[in-house]
Amino acid sequence: MKRFSLLLSVILAAALLLSACAKPAPTEAPIVAPPTEEPATEPPVASEAPAEAITLVVWDQYYRDVESQVMNTLNAEFEAAHPGVKIERVVKTLDDLKVTLKLALAEEDGPDVAQVNQGRSDMGAMVEAGLLLPLNDYMSTFNWGERFSASVASRNSFTEDGKTFGSGNLYGVSPTAEVVGVYFNKTLFEANGWTVPTTFEEFEALLATIKAAGVTPISFGSLDGWNAIHEFSAVQHLLVSLDYINNFTYGVNNVSFDIPENQQAAAVMQDWVDMGYFTDGFAGIGYDDSNKTFKAGEGAMTITGSWMTGEFLTDTDQEFGFFLLPGNPGQTRLAIGGVGVPFSIRKTTAQPDLAAEYLDWMISPRAAELWAGVGMLPAMPMAADANVEVDPLFTDTMNAWNTINAENAVGHYIDWATPTFYDTIVAELQKLFGKVTTPAEFTAAVQADYAAFLSGN
């Protein structure tokens, strides 16, 4: 008897492992949208309340406090302008959203509007599975071409089969923009007489000076993995051309990762590790923890994206500034940048027009104003008469974004390149930073992932 119950518990425990990743099989018949006779989405006259309220389900990933408030304001104003429409907001972290959204969008009652992460493994896979509505018609209806450039649109575009990234149909619109650069502690800089460098050479000289003064030059923590990509790629962007980074990210024209420029950037990383320019024990520190200590005044600089501006403005007695990682004279200086996670529409939604109006509202001048108000870079222009009180730090990041736009120097998040690229490069970067591999071994290992993807495409 005991044996039997033991055996049973073994089977049960093993079963849990299996059932954890089981999913229902796809239905045999493709999901067909019910025919919808949607009335015009012009707001009805406010006095006559509609018989039945329309609910628009929206999934977003603005879970941080200030961001969440912006979304609540925008939703309330949208509801006010559309009597009878109710926004049902579901907030998730990006990680959580990525895992659950694909299944939810395949459901008849899934979210009407959702934020879909860019890149092949998310937006590309969902386009391929026929889950997202092409937005080309709405783009001309609402004149979105005036709000974002072609370069921005291509980041949210795929061909209809989901195979080719960067061209084809538009599947999402992004409310915010991002640029990766250097946050520096103004308080520390002023106290020590350090100045913002204008060339990469000056930047490295500054690192040495700061180190000599007994301060950690670059606050950094690579335990979570992903931000190590920005560290490496920010330097990589100073060395490669825009054509290269475009080709590489969109997987066209057969470029390689195993090139001298990438090896050089990798060598710079190891050099910085050797010189002790990063936080002591950075390999065991998470991203949030690293930023917390930076905010508290430890470390002179940190290399990360403009999304941290709001964070660096609150709960701190230090003053921070932002500059783009300076390039080499006579060479194009690119910067990692792009637009934030875009809003997309579920292909089978019963309210495509209303959903499109919602998207339009998400990238309206009003939204731009609200995002700027909390220190987030809006991807679309603000109204000329917008009255937003902004902090000098926000002006710094805004200027950086405007600069790389004006110079056509907006680079890419290279982890979009293949579905497995993120996991590969994170593991390989940890080995590089841990001096387990050489720069040449690093680029070769990453190229192996990239080549496998290109040959299988």
Added chain:
Amino acid sequence: MDHQQRWPGESRYKGWFYLLPGLLIYLVFIFIPILETIRNSFYKWNGFSNTREFIQLDNYAKLVHDAQFLKALGNNFIFIIFYSLIPILIGLFLATLLGRKPIRGLTFFRTGLFLPQILSMVVVGVTWRWIFNPTFGLLNTGLRAVGLDNLTRAWLGDFQLALPSVGMVGTWVMYGFCMVLFLAGMQRIPEDQFEAAELDGANGFRQFFHITLPSLRAEMGVALITTVIAALRVFDLVYVTTRGGPGDSTLVTGFLVYRSAFQQNQLGYASAIATIMTVLILVISLLILRFQSRGEE
């Protein structure tokens, strides 16, 4: 059910109806998903599109040559040391300390030592991640406070130390379970056996090896099976602390399943890993069971 206990005319199958509700839940939430997972492992499928391709055993063939899978599997076996062997030894030791002679505050110690077991793994992971933090974590701060600065490390980011560090967290969670199991088992041993041994001049060590240990065989089997399974299917702890890093030094198969299924859209491949791991767990558990029951005979 035995013939004599049945009323005349009563169906011999009636007993099964009492099982029905539980059986239904088991079928819907455990058994059917298992079959579905096994089926998925023969397909190339991203997990949500309407088309999938039948590729027979290709996923399994790929698995055998996947260096990452082999590395992860190796790590799982190292986790057995931390999840199973060390906790059983500590559990035995503590149970012997607390079990034989009544000591003051026994309940307090027992509860305190068992506490890690009832905490959620995510809570445990987050807490230990904080303890291991190189800058302000308890461990390095403590080492610095007593002048052992040269022993401080980036624990979770160190290629040599990350796996043992995560493993020790597993030990911390598991030993309480083993201890309680062994404590319960010891209370079953008749006291006169020890008295007799003592009269015959057996010291504490000999009593332990000749009375306590053999009597705990059944508990040992339960502890081994439970902890070995936990070691082979570990996911939450790795997910919260290191995500398999640095490099792939803490990668385990459970994390590989998650990554393949949900991040890289290879549900078929992930299902193949899960199926292999389930078979492996079954085989190992059956071996332990056989070993244990052979000793009982």
